[in-house]
Amino acid sequence: MLLEVNDLRKYFPGPSGWLGKAADHVHAIDGVSFAIQEGKTLGLVGESGCGKSTVGRSILRLIEPTSGTIRFEGTDITGMASRQLRALRRRMQIVFQDPYSSLNPRRRVGDIVAEPLLVHGIASRSERRAKTQALFERVGLRPQQMELYPHQFSGGQRQRISIARALALGPKLIVADEPVSALDVSVQAQVINLLMDLQTQEKLSYLFISHNLAVVEHVSHQVAVMYLGRIVEYADTKQIFDRPLHPYTQALMTAVPMPDPSRRRQKQHLGGDVPSPVNRPPGCHFHPRCPLAQDRCRSEDPMPREVEPGHQVACHLA
Template identity: 65%
Template structure:
């Protein structure tokens, strides 16, 4: 099997809590607490879950905006925590990020052209004489006109601002783009346009995406595989058709039952979860979902389920899932 573009193993990010001014000792917030997955070249992996489950933290760890507490992130088989300064610079070129809020992620004092040009100038990727032509090509690629290049962020609509953010991410010809809820702040009609643009860019440029969102309909549309997170851990990972059609984890089933479906014939019976999501500073013993799970067994309260294969390419962390002796392979099938 070929090496995936991105391989994540045992990834954790813990934050110490403060019990007093400038003093530690107040416990630990386990934002990400042992995550394993892979992203192949040209693939989109969707990462879904409720607010506070740790999915955005995973994205920032992959983009090296945060340092992991432990675990390994490998790009083309090379751990990124062992990179020297020159290799780190190349890594930042190859892994770009599109943020949730297309306004706050753009410098309001710079024109759109300057915003998109900044990474090209920082990396010296293009002679200044060719810069304008390159910028025009990038604007056209994301559906913006050349005469909009000198506008400031406040002069664009939300969808147009996100297109500027996508153009900036594309400027250095990356291999992987981490998309942190890139359409959640947009109107539904605009969401579809931006998602279709990203899919077209992927087909044209061979991009890989980690697409972080809480909207299952959006994730299903753009993703090849979907990983479901709950309280810092991945509880289910599968091809999108299998995960949507035959979810095995009770949390995934509850999420799908809450997703709006226009066709009443295929609408799922709503599963209403009791209680609130536990604090990541004090996660429950055993299965982290057992405090809200309608099918919890005594075993669930004391023994944490491992993420294991229940079918080829379908991994579930649940004691109730069908048993198999196969080891988990977080890489794409």
């Protein structure tokens, strides 16, 4: 197993209360567990604010987790020192959501892509340039474009530059944090196909964070559905999309457009808003919006359980 995450939690200090009294913590991640095999993709889906991006950044230790265990290639990296982690970062990279804000507008894109090689002291100057040229060609850009600045590229081209930078050190795992949500639909397809081709060629593993279920179904081998900092359903992609068991997952599935206009899904509208991660509801956190909620759901917190081989659900009614 390439990556194993067990009971990961991240709590942020809440805003100060009345007369400076400390408020409760924001439970951004609250007991998340999953695994990613080498060469596979795990799709992490859920509404905005559910903690998806915090999970990705905590795995890379860009955000320090509050508790839990992160094992990469069999090594526990949760409390690893900065010097040891620096060497490990070569094999763990990230592609951010906004391809413009993640690139330094004052530097040429060739220097941006070559920077990881410089920081880690890999190769001479001429070798770095040759490798950068090869990376540009691999992601579908021309080496002549290395001398340009980020504002001279389209959004899709900027995301290709971000992907080239992530590939520079030869990683095994890439956290793709909403990598196509800021792009036009036609450009999204090109970038997704590029990521899938790179996975085949380099045996890459992805944690693919997205709210677009159609994209997740296309690229993922497994899917984890998050709600309010927790994974409520986790299974192979076919199991999730053919037979969703959690009421929240079922509601999300009804929002996916059907490619055949003659077919329609019966939409399930969720009432209310997502509860605050500071003052979470007792029992099942989803019960205020769940059309099937019972008394047990309002008082007893459901634990993830395997209802069929490889299919875990945190719901009393599944």
